Amino acid sequence: xxxxxxxxxxxxxxxxxxxxxxxxxxxxxxxxxxxxxxxxxxxxxxxxxxxxxxxxxxxxxxxxxxxxxxxxxxxxxxxxxxxxxxxxxxxxxxxxxxxxxxxxxxxxxxxxxxxxxxxxxxxxxxxxxxxxxxxxxxxxxxxxxxxxxxxxxxxxxxxxxxxxxxxxxxxxxxxxxxxxxxxxxxxxxxxxxxxxxxxxxxxxxxxxxxxxxxxxxxxxxxxxxxxxxxxxxxxxxxxxxxxxxxxxxxxxxxxxxxxxxxxxxxxxxxxxxxxxxxxxxxxxxxxxxxxxxxxxxxxxxxxxxxxxxxxxxxxxxxxxxxxxxxxxxxxxxxxxxxxxxxxxxxxxxxxxxxxxxxxxxxxxxxxxxxxxxxxxxxxxxxxxxxxxxxxxxxxxxxxxxxxxxxxxxxxxxxxxxxxxxxxxxxxxxxxxxxxxxxxxxxxxxxxxxxxxxxxxxxxxxxxxxxxxxxxxxxxxxxxxxxxxxxxxxxxxxxxxxxxxxxxxxxxxxxxxxxxxxxxxxxxxxxxxxxx
Numbered sequence: 001x002x003x004x005x006x007x008x009x010x011x012x013x014x015x016x017x018x019x020x021x022x023x024x025x026x027x028x029x030x031x032x033x034x035x036x037x038x039x040x041x042x043x044x045x046x047x048x049x050x051x052x053x054x055x056x057x058x059x060x061x062x063x064x065x066x067x068x069x070x071x072x073x074x075x076x077x078x079x080x081x082x083x084x085x086x087x088x089x090x091x092x093x094x095x096x097x098x099x100x101x102x103x104x105x106x107x108x109x110x111x112x113x114x115x116x117x118x119x120x121x122x123x124x125x126x127x128x129x130x131x132x133x134x135x136x137x138x139x140x141x142x143x144x145x146x147x148x149x150x151x152x153x154x155x156x157x158x159x160x161x162x163x164x165x166x167x168x169x170x171x172x173x174x175x176x177x178x179x180x181x182x183x184x185x186x187x188x189x190x191x192x193x194x195x196x197x198x199x200x201x202x203x204x205x206x207x208x209x210x211x212x213x214x215x216x217x218x219x220x221x222x223x224x225x226x227x228x229x230x231x232x233x234x235x236x237x238x239x240x241x242x243x244x245x246x247x248x249x250x251x252x253x254x255x256x257x258x259x260x261x262x263x264x265x266x267x268x269x270x271x272x273x274x275x276x277x278x279x280x281x282x283x284x285x286x287x288x289x290x291x292x293x294x295x296x297x298x299x300x301x302x303x304x305x306x307x308x309x310x311x312x313x314x315x316x317x318x319x320x321x322x323x324x325x326x327x328x329x330x331x332x333x334x335x336x337x338x339x340x341x342x343x344x345x346x347x348x349x350x351x352x353x354x355x356x357x358x359x360x361x362x363x364x365x366x367x368x369x370x371x372x373x374x375x376x377x378x379x380x381x382x383x384x385x386x387x388x389x390x391x392x393x394x395x396x397x398x399x400x401x402x403x404x405x406x407x408x409x410x411x412x413x414x415x416x417x418x419x420x421x422x423x424x425x426x427x428x429x430x431x432x433x434x435x436x437x438x439x440x441x442x443x444x445x446x447x448x449x450x451x452x453x454x455x456x457x458x459x460x461x462x463x464x465x466x467x468x469x470x471x472x473x474x475x476x477x478x479x480x481x482x483x484x485x486x487x488x489x490x491x492x493x494x495x496x497x498x499x500x501x502x503x504x505x506x507x508x509x510x511x512x513x514x515x516x517x518x519x520x521x522x523x524x525x526x527x528x529x530x531x
Contacts, residue, residue, distance in 0.1 A: 092208035092225020093189055096200050115401070124405040125458075128412075128429065133464035133525040137511050139443065140433035140452035141475040141497070147268035147344035149433040149452070149476060153385070154300040154347025156477045156496035158449050159293065160262040161190075161229055166297040166352070168262045171229045178223060181284045184213045186222035190291070192230045192266055193238035205238065209268055210291035214327075226291045228267045232258035232448045247445060252516045256448035257495055264449070268344050269293045273355035274326040275319065275343075275365070287327045295352045299492050301383075301480050302348050302364070310487050311381035313364050314348055315371040316341055317389035331390075340390035345432065375414045378421055383483055386411065394431070412460055426461035426526070428479060444473055446497065446517035451475050457522075465527040471510035473503045474520040481521035 115121035128134075141152035151159055163169040171190040178185045193206035206227035213223050233256075235241045247254045258264070272295030274280050281294040305312050322328065322341035330339040348354040348365065355361055368388075374380045387393070394404030408429055416422045434453040441454040457474070477497040484491065484498060491498045502520055503513035 090208040091204060092211040093206045093227065094211070094225070096197060096203040100203075122401055122405065124409055125401075125456075128408075128458045128460060129467075131466045132461065133459045133468040133470065135457040135459075135470045135472070135474055135520075135522070135525065136454070137441065137471050137473050138430065138455060138457035138478070139441075139473075139475040140450070140455050141477055142433075142450040143452045144266050144433075144449070145268045146342075146432045148265060148449075150345045151265070151347050151350065152450075152497070153476045153479065154302065154351070155298060156301065156480045156492050156498045157257070157298065158264040159296045159298055159350060160259075160264045162294050162296060164294070166295075168259070170231075170261075171263050172226075178213075178284050178290060181286060183220035184223055184286060184290070186212055186224050188223050188226045188290075190226040190229050191238075191263070192227040195238050210289075213290050214287045220286065223290050228265060228269055228291070229263040230266055231261065231263050232256060233260045233262065243448060247448070250445060250516075254445055254447060254517055257497075258448050259495075265293055266449075271343055271346070271349040272296065272352075273349055275323045275341075275349070276326060277355050277358060277361050278326070280326075285327065287329060293350065295355070296350055297352045299496075300347060300351055300354075301483060301492055302351065302354055304484070304489050304492055305383060305487075306360070308487065308489055310383060310483075310489065312383040312385075313366050313370075313374075313381045314346055314385040314387070315366050315368050316346055316387050317368045317392070319365065319367040320369065338389075338391070342387055342390060342393070345387045346385075371411070372414060375411070375418060375421065378418055380421065382487070396435075423462060426459055426463060428482075428522075429456070429458040429460060430476075431455050442473075442511050444513065444516055444518075446475075446500065446519065459522070459525045461526065463526045463528055465530070468525065468527065470520070470522075470525050472505070472520040472524050473511065473513050473518065474522060478520050478522050481519065482523065485521045485523060 117126050140149050142148045142158070148158070151157075161169055161171040172188050173191045174187060174189050176185055176187050188210065189206050190210075191206065194204050197203045197205050204227075206225065208225045208227055210226035211224045212221045230240060231237050232240050232243070235244050244256060247256055270280060270289045270292040272279065272281050272293055274283075279295060280288065281292045284290075302312060304310075316322070318339055318341040321330070321337070321339045322343070325337075325339045328339050328341070328343075330337045333339065343349055346365070353360070354364065368386065371380075371384065371386060374384075388404060388407045390398050392403040392407045393399050394401045412427060415425055415427065432455075434455045439453040443453060444451050452475075475497075477500075480492070480496075480498045481502075483489065497519065501515060501518045503518040504515045505512070506514050
């Protein structure tokens with residue numbers, strides 16, 4: 001994600017933010033349009049040092065508590081988790097195949113790889129890290145995929161299944177849906193169940209984004225599966241008890257944030273609205289995606305900013321094309337008709353207060369074409385979220401990291417060319433989540449849903465110090481805390497994660513907050529006094 005913010009050293013009314021997100025994935029069964037397994041990766045930039053300061057390069061990892069303080073920069077690595085060859089994640093309730101083995105999963109072996117910065121990999125990422133500020137203790141906010149982690153970038157919280165009146169309700173659970181479409185109607189179970197099927201080692205009973213229908217078997221195939229919600233207030237619900245027991249065992253108090261009888265979304269479902277503001281959940285067109293969360297009236301940072309008069313926009317790459325292709329029939333198409341807009345990456349597309357009001361929607365949701373014009377003309381809002389399309393977001397198989405670097409560089413260069421804008425700007429560059437790969441960094445339990453593993457965060461601004469590394473614990477909600485700090489805004493709600501305090505640390509361990517749960521507001525990435 002890339003955010004641009006005016007500096008608090010200036011008039012706060014001139015403070016601006018842009019948010020841009022590259023896209024990695026934890027999706028266990030992500031495949032391209034041809035059904036080929038898509039590789040996944042975790043990105044960061046790492047240089048570890050020994051006690052005497054010797055640079056050991058990206059191959060040196062010491063994970064002891066004492067050693068954590070010697071990490072200068074987070075590592076850029078791609079690593080595959082061994083458990084993935086056993087779980088059957090994304091199987092949507094189907095039985096384990098009789099031919100199942102670690103060779104048939106499509107997951108491969110426990111491969112471990114990395115980007116060798118010293119040999120020239122990811123050169124622009126390294127240049128940014130060397131010349132601006134970086135966090136080596138920044139995390140994805142939830143243990144889920146792109147959709148859930150993007151939701152936290154807007155809501156600072158998980159969202160839940162609701163009825164047409166926005167009351168909490170149970171999602172379809174072993175019931176037939178879409179009866180109005182006789183060719184695709186089927187029995188689905190949208191409640192997550194990670195307990196192993198009988199006679200298997202770890203093959204989940206129910207987990208996935210859904211099967212059948214358009215995109216998952218083709219039009220006119222019956223719907224099935226879809227386990228992605230949990231009622232985590234019920235300790236007897238599948239998979240819930242062990243997590244709650246773990247949280248209760250910690251030496252600090254953790255509120256799971258699981259309201260009674262609320263079914264929270266754990267992974268990637270389509271948002272409740274199409275780009276034109278129509279309801280995507282109630283649309284049973286044969287080419288629509290059935291596994292869609294209903295619209296929500298939960299509050300996001302957008303509500304807070306609009307209430308306090310802070311201007312904002314979400315710039316989604318290829319948004320204009322998507323408006324004419326709401327079912328995204330041209331997704332993956334090469335050429336002028338291409339529609340690689342990422343709907344699950346836009347947190348505000350889930351939200352009634354933005355999407356159901358045409359006056360709000362048309363002002364605040366824009367294409368990156370509008371971003372470049374606003375940069376050139378000096379008309380950026382105070383806060384801007386920017387999301388590249390699937391072609392240039394760095395996602396494995398469908399994109400490449402150097403394409404994302406190019407996307408970021410174009411924006412950074414254009415902001416710098418507007419001297420007045422650059423002098424009141426900070427750019428936060430990150431990714432959606434860590435891809436599910438192994439990482440040695442400390443992960444803090446902050447509630448039932450997170451945190452997840454580390455991901456990169458680089459802050460590009462004239463108000464940062466070249467090579468500065470922040471060790472203060474942070475995640476995506478820290479960006480919301482930074483927005484609130486700069487414009488003196490209230491938190492989103494009484495339960496949103498932006499209520500957590502800033503971390504306090506022991507002298508010998510800068511990575512683990514002594515006042516957990518706690519997340520940074522990212523102010524320590526700046527050096528306003530010397531500017």
